[in-house]
Amino acid sequence: MKLHYSSIFLLFVVFVYSCNRKSSSTNSVDLHPTNDSTITQCYTSVAGKDSASMVLHTRNGKVEGELKLFFATKDDLGGQIAGTYRGDTLFADFTYQAVGKKPIFKNPFAFLVKDGKLYQGYGELISSVGVTTFKKGSPITFDRGFVFNAGDCK
Secondary structure: OHHHHHHHHHHHHHHHHHHHOOOOOOOOOOOOOOOOOOEEEEEEEEEOOEEEEEEEEEEOOEEEEEEEEEOOOOOOEEEEEEEEEEOOEEEEEEEEEEOOOOOOEEEEEEEEEEOOEEEEOEEOEEEEOOEEEEOOOOOEEOOOOOEEEEEOOO
């Protein structure tokens, strides 16, 4: 009988300990705000001689903002970004033009949220009737490109 009470006590201790533990998730980005408020988050990134800045406004599950890409060897890009989170990944369209150029382009972007950072994703793209999307079923990798760090909005 003593063994039975010891087992129950041990299970109780484990239960209490696990309920009091903080989540092990290190994502500091609030992917799903619970009210109608708008959450504004600012990010910057440096990759070699290239850099980028992004401001995201999240409200009711939708994300809108501005993305600027500065390249050492090609035209800088700036424009609007709009999309939604699916799980821990932001899928968005980037509507942009090269600085000082006329044509406007629209391309899909994906950003994995991990450890409070946004990792730019790359995947196979397809175009149909003038719309570019990630190819369905094709993997998106997040191991190269810009890694955006959260920062103060200026």
